[in-house]
Amino acid sequence: MGTLANHPAALPLSQAARPILAADVGGTHARVALVAQGVDARAPVQVLCHHRYVGAEWPSLAAILHDFLGKHAASAPQGVERCAIAIAGFVLGDSVANSNLPWRVSLSEIRSTLGTDTLEVVNDFEAVAYASQFVDRTEATTILPGQPADPRSPVIVMGPGTGLGSAVLLPGAPHAQVLSTEAGQIALAPGDEVETGIWRILARSRPYVSYEAIISGPGLLNTYRAVCELRGGEPSLTTPDAVSAAGIAGSDDAARTALDVFCAVLGGFVGDLAMLYGARGGIFLAGGILPQMREFLLASRFGERFFNKGVMRPFLEQVPVWLVDHGHLGVVGAATLHPGARVGASH
Numbered sequence: 001m002g003t004l005a006n007h008p009a010a011l012p013l014s015q016a017a018r019p020i021l022a023a024d025v026g027g028t029h030a031r032v033a034l035v036a037q038g039v040d041a042r043a044p045v046q047v048l049c050h051h052r053y054v055g056a057e058w059p060s061l062a063a064i065l066h067d068f069l070g071k072h073a074a075s076a077p078q079g080v081e082r083c084a085i086a087i088a089g090f091v092l093g094d095s096v097a098n099s100n101l102p103w104r105v106s107l108s109e110i111r112s113t114l115g116t117d118t119l120e121v122v123n124d125f126e127a128v129a130y131a132s133q134f135v136d137r138t139e140a141t142t143i144l145p146g147q148p149a150d151p152r153s154p155v156i157v158m159g160p161g162t163g164l165g166s167a168v169l170l171p172g173a174p175h176a177q178v179l180s181t182e183a184g185q186i187a188l189a190p191g192d193e194v195e196t197g198i199w200r201i202l203a204r205s206r207p208y209v210s211y212e213a214i215i216s217g218p219g220l221l222n223t224y225r226a227v228c229e230l231r232g233g234e235p236s237l238t239t240p241d242a243v244s245a246a247g248i249a250g251s252d253d254a255a256r257t258a259l260d261v262f263c264a265v266l267g268g269f270v271g272d273l274a275m276l277y278g279a280r281g282g283i284f285l286a287g288g289i290l291p292q293m294r295e296f297l298l299a300s301r302f303g304e305r306f307f308n309k310g311v312m313r314p315f316l317e318q319v320p321v322w323l324v325d326h327g328h329l330g331v332v333g334a335a336t337l338h339p340g341a342r343v344g345a346s347h
Contacts, residue, residue, distance in 0.1 A: 024330025027162025159287025
């Protein structure tokens with residue numbers, strides 16, 4: 001569903017023998033890896049070992065990193081050169097601002113636990129967007145074929161998980177740049193009467209309804225509960241995974257409707273981003289949710305709503321859309337993202 005390709009344009013990692021400790025931290029999972037420089041320019045990065053942690057099962061991110069290093073000490077006998085973390089949210093003083101994380105992230109605690117002062121923190125979708133240039137597009141799942149991607153044009157990487165992340169890759173020399181965004185917080189625009197009814201229900205409990213209120217794991221559960229209320233029923237499913245599974249299986253009609261709305265709203269939102277950034281380079285759908293619903297997404301109203309942009313349809317018909325498994329993208333992006341490649345981000 002999309003793998004890292006050998007890519008000569010990657011920023012070389014340090015020549016030092018010590019590997020880099022890299023982590024990709026979301027609201028649900030923390031992916032941690034030891035990353036070393038590849039063998040040559042065609043293989044610029046090498047993931048030595050990796051593990052995916054369930055964040056809520058650990059008291060802190062520092063504890064996760066300490067556990068990982070303890071289990072993989074043989075891969076870093078001289079310690080690590082530095083620690084690079086891609087994380088949902090943004091740095092605010094000593095902590096990371098994000099209400100979706102299961103614990104407070106203390107940068108000083110991580111430095112103390114690891115015994116290093118060299119700690120780099122970037123937004124998680126910044127890292128994924130930077131790593132997207134190393135993805136073999138022929139191995140990604142094509143959602144909309146479009147035309148051959150323009151290598152000079154922006155590439156969007158976005159995806160729902162515990163939240164809704166989005167970033168833009170801007171090709172260029174000597175290296176690509178990444179524009180970090182908070183596009184998931186754009187105001188939700190309902191596309192039909194059902195979505196308007198869902199919006200009204202969501203608006204009762206919050207002063208502002210963003211796209212993330214539907215296009216995320218918690219958003220899918222929000223949508224399911226709203227659909228049940230619109231139909232005068234009681235929700236029986238209590239987790240996003242349960243809603244997704246029941247919707248795909250067709251065992252719960254409200255869940256199936258919620259999943260249909262999720263995919264339709266996603267299509268409209270992605271189409272808006274494609275127009276906003278002129279993304280002829282293509283769009284990667286990532287995140288932790290979409291790979292689980294690949295077949296449903298392919299058969300959904302995603303494409304219908306993506307193209308439903310009036311006079312802009314001919315432009316959107318040129319834009320390819322791929323689904324890629326998040327996999328190692330975040331840790332590779334964190335390890336290779338050059339500070340000069342970051343545009344408009346908070347660190």
